[in-house]
Amino acid sequence: MPRLCLTVEYDGTSYGGWQVQPNAQTVQEQIESALAQVIGASVRVYSSGRTDAGVHAIDMKAHFDVETLLPLSAYREGVNRFLPQDIVVRQVCRVADDFHARFDAQGKWYRYRLYRGRIRSPLHRLTSWHVAGGLDVEAMTQAADALVGTHDFAAFQASGCAAATTQRTLFEVLLIDEGDELIIDVRGSGFLKNMVRIIVGSLVEVGRAKLTAGQLAEILASGQRCRAGLTAPAQGLCLMQVWYEKNIEIT
Amino acid sequence: MPRLCLTVEYDGTSYGGWQVQPNAQTVQEQIESALAQVIGASVRVYSSGRTDAGVHAIDMKAHFDVETLLPLSAYREGVNRFLPQDIVVRQVCRVADDFHARFDAQGKWYRYRLYRGRIRSPLHRLTSWHVAGGLDVEAMTQAADALVGTHDFAAFQASGCAAATTQRTLFEVLLIDEGDELIIDVRGSGFLKNMVRIIVGSLVEVGRAKLTAGQLAEILASGQRCRAGLTAPAQGLCLMQVWYEKNIEIT
Numbered sequence: 001m002p003r004l005c006l007t008v009e010y011d012g013t014s015y016g017g018w019q020v021q022p023n024a025q026t027v028q029e030q031i032e033s034a035l036a037q038v039i040g041a042s043v044r045v046y047s048s049g050r051t052d053a054g055v056h057a058i059d060m061k062a063h064f065d066v067e068t069l070l071p072l073s074a075y076r077e078g079v080n081r082f083l084p085q086d087i088v089v090r091q092v093c094r095v096a097d098d099f100h101a102r103f104d105a106q107g108k109w110y111r112y113r114l115y116r117g118r119i120r121s122p123l124h125r126l127t128s129w130h131v132a133g134g135l136d137v138e139a140m141t142q143a144a145d146a147l148v149g150t151h152d153f154a155a156f157q158a159s160g161c162a163a164a165t166t167q168r169t170l171f172e173v174l175l176i177d178e179g180d181e182l183i184i185d186v187r188g189s190g191f192l193k194n195m196v197r198i199i200v201g202s203l204v205e206v207g208r209a210k211l212t213a214g215q216l217a218e219i220l221a222s223g224q225r226c227r228a229g230l231t232a233p234a235q236g237l238c239l240m241q242v243w244y245e246k247n248i249e250i251t
Numbered sequence: 252m253p254r255l256c257l258t259v260e261y262d263g264t265s266y267g268g269w270q271v272q273p274n275a276q277t278v279q280e281q282i283e284s285a286l287a288q289v290i291g292a293s294v295r296v297y298s299s300g301r302t303d304a305g306v307h308a309i310d311m312k313a314h315f316d317v318e319t320l321l322p323l324s325a326y327r328e329g330v331n332r333f334l335p336q337d338i339v340v341r342q343v344c345r346v347a348d349d350f351h352a353r354f355d356a357q358g359k360w361y362r363y364r365l366y367r368g369r370i371r372s373p374l375h376r377l378t379s380w381h382v383a384g385g386l387d388v389e390a391m392t393q394a395a396d397a398l399v400g401t402h403d404f405a406a407f408q409a410s411g412c413a414a415a416t417t418q419r420t421l422f423e424v425l426l427i428d429e430g431d432e433l434i435i436d437v438r439g440s441g442f443l444k445n446m447v448r449i450i451v452g453s454l455v456e457v458g459r460a461k462l463t464a465g466q467l468a469e470i471l472a473s474g475q476r477c478r479a480g481l482t483a484p485a486q487g488l489c490l491m492q493v494w495y496e497k498n499i500e501i502t
Contacts, residue, residue, distance in 0.1 A: 011373040056374060076370075086373045119327075122262040122337045123307060123378075123489075238374075 001065040003099055004075065005248060006031070006045065007091040008060040013126050013235070014086060017053045018060065024053070027087055031062065034082035038075060039066060048101040048242040049108070052194070054234030056127065059090075059241045061101045069094075093249040104248070107171065107189055109241040110196045112232065114182040114204070121180075128181065129200075129236035135182065135207030137175055143206040143213035144173035144184075147199060147220065154223035156199055157192035158231070166192060166223075173199070185240075194231050202229030252316040254350055255326065256499060257282070257296065258342040259311040264377050264486070265337060268304045269311070275304070278338055282313065285333035289326060290317060299352040299493040300359070303445070305485030307378065310341075310492045312352045320345075344500040355499075358422065358440050360492040361447045363483065365433040365455070372431075379432065380451075380487035386458030388428055394457040394464035395424035395435075398450060398471065405474035407450055408443035409482070417443060417474075424450070436491075445482050453480030 008031065016024025020032075028045060035043045047062040075092040083089070113128035115121055120130045147170055154166040169189040176183040184203065186196050202219070205211040211219075211229065219227045259282065267275025271283075279296060286294045298313040326343040334340070364379035366372050371381045398421055405417040420440040427434040435454065437447050453470070456462040462470075462480065470478045 009373050011376070058374060080370070085371075085376055088371055088373050090370050119260075119331070119341050120336075120339055122260050122339050123309060125262070125336055127374075 001067060001097070002069045003063055003065050003095050003097050004072070005061055005063045005093050005095045005099065005101060006075075006079075006089050008062060009058045009088050009090050010056060010060070011086040011126075012051060012054050012056045015053065017055070018047060018050045018057075027051075027060075028062075030083060030087050031079070031089070034079045035064065035075075037082050038078035041067070046101055048105045049191070049239075051237075051239060052197075052234050055237045055239070056235075057239035060239055061105070061242045063095060063099060063101045094251065095248045096250055099248055101242075104244050105190070105242050106245050107187060107243050108191065108239065109185065109187045109243075110191070111238045111240045112184040112186070112196060112200045113236045113238075114184070114200075115180060116182055117180045124181075126235055127238070129233050131182075131204055131207075133208070135204065136209060137177055137182065137207065139209070139213055140203045140207045141175050143203055143211075143216045144175060146213060146217040147173055151220055152223055153192055153195055153220070155219050155225055155228045156195045156202070157225065158194035158198070159225055160193075163192050168192065168195070173203075196237060197232040197234070198225075198228050198230075200232035200236070204232065205229040252318060252348070253320045254314055254316050254346050254348050255323070256312055256314045256344055256346045256350065256352060257326075257330075257340050259313060260309045260339050260341050261307060261311070262337040262377075263302060263305050263307045266304065268306070269298060269301045269308075278302075278311075279313075281334060281338050282330070282340070285330045286315065286326075288333050289329035292318070297352055299356045300442070300490075302488075302490055303448075303485050306488045306490070307486075308490035311490055312356070312493045314346060314350060314352045345502065346499045347501055350499055352493075355495050356441070356493050357496050358438060358494050359442065359490065360436065360438045360494075361442070362489045362491045363435040363437070363447060363451045364487045364489075365435070365451075366431060367433055368431045375432075377486055378489070380484050382433075382455055382458075384459070386433065386455065387460060388426055388433065388458065390460070390464055391454045391458045392426050394454055394462075394467045395426060397464060397468040398424055402471055403474055404443055404446060404471070406470050406476055406479045407446050407453070408476065409445035409449070410476055411444075414443050419443065419446070424454075426454075447488060448483040448485070449476075449479050449481075451483035451487070455483065456480040 045062040115128040150169040171187040174185040296313040366379040425436040
């Protein structure tokens with residue numbers, strides 16, 4: 001059966017995350033329901049990963065199979081007609097029959113936005129974490145550097161995370177100073193549950209001088225979740241990109 | 252009586268605009284109700300202007316009088332405690348007893364955001380106007396230049412606008428190309444009802460080659476509203492700054 005891959009952008013504010021679950025509207029459910037209306041049959045999509053309630057994405061990938069192949073634009077236009085305004089399918093492409101949005105992913109880029117204004121900002125409230133007061137960005141950068149590389153990130157996962165192994169590779173943790181906003185870009189091979197948000201929470205504690213860069217490196221080595229910083233709130237996080245070994249599109 | 256001036260930021264998405272009106276929640280109403288709880292008496296605020304339903308602001312000014320003066324921080328902190336998350340008072344300062352937020356304003360800066368991506372964007376939907384397809388930014392810049400200066404802007408006001416005179420001065424109309432976003436910054440002495448949105452709607456028609464820069468100049472000269480472009484939607488607009496002849500704060 002032909003396999004297709006979607007690129008999905010969404011404002012996660014109103015959803016209980018990506019994955020279908022009881023008692024909450026989810027992005028996956030909206031996509032599957034819109035797709036079903038276009039295809040005329042129920043369909044399951046397999047994403048490159050999950051995002052938590054309130055987390056946003058501009059490049060979530062998800063694959064699914066179809067029995068008969070319509071022109072690709074028919075999927076995109078059809079699905080977007082049924083989707084609410086806070087979700088959109090940006091692209092649909094044909095992929096190899098054995099392509100898997102999650103298992104074939106080579107890396108992901110997440111962006112976290114901190115808002116540093118003295119007063120909370122209504123216009124930033126749904127896409128950033130308000131951290132009032134000065135942050136020592138130099139210390140945060142130094143601490144961030146210590147996280148880059150291949151490590152056991154057990155100290156940076158939500159308790160109850162069921163990942164088989166906690167070893168992951170971070171390619172880059174980049175701090176971008178944009179005045180009232182401080183952007184933290186994290187690129188890595190893969191991420192444990194809440195890993196980016198715990199990294200950000202810990203870096204903020206370094207920025208507030210509650211933790212030193214050296215202590216953060218020790219916490220990483222210790223593997224103990226209870227020692228790392230708090231989990232930064234969901235709304236500051238956005239999945240920016242998922243990439244694969246080569247161009248996944250086949251024609 | 253001591254007079255105070257507020258600087259207000261708000262996400263206009265959920266409001267029927269600034270000004271109190273029947274059948275819609277408004278920003279003014281929220282501010283007055285929060286202030287009343289802090290002061291213990293009903294109060295009327297006088298703003299630098301109105302914004303339409305869905306328009307945002309990061310620097311709306313509004314003055315009001317108090318019988319007895321509390322420490323200024325008590326107003327800000329108190330009011331913000333009662334305001335919803337989509338409105339905040341960023342600053343409170345003491346002003347001269349005869350200061351008027353509207354009549355003393357020397358100029359205003361509005362920013363309009365166009366989103367030019369091929370597909371609508373969930374993450375930009377509440378703060379921009381989605382204009383798919385290419386825009387001729389050079390032609391738009393040329394047309395914008397023709398609007399700068401002191402003119403009769405009768406052709407660029409909403410029908411039913413009750414302004415005594417339609418002469419206004421535009422200091423600058425600046426287009427900033429930011430990839431998928433095209434920002435239009437408009438600075439002027441004052442604005443007629445819907446003036447910025449009609450200017451943006453007209454510039455987009457120029458960008459789409461439905462109108463030339465020369466024709467836009469002719470429309471300005473004609474004074475006929477029916478000849479100008481459509482009114483750009485509210486959610487792309489944000490009041491960025493209101494300024495006064497000198498520092499309005501007195502101590």
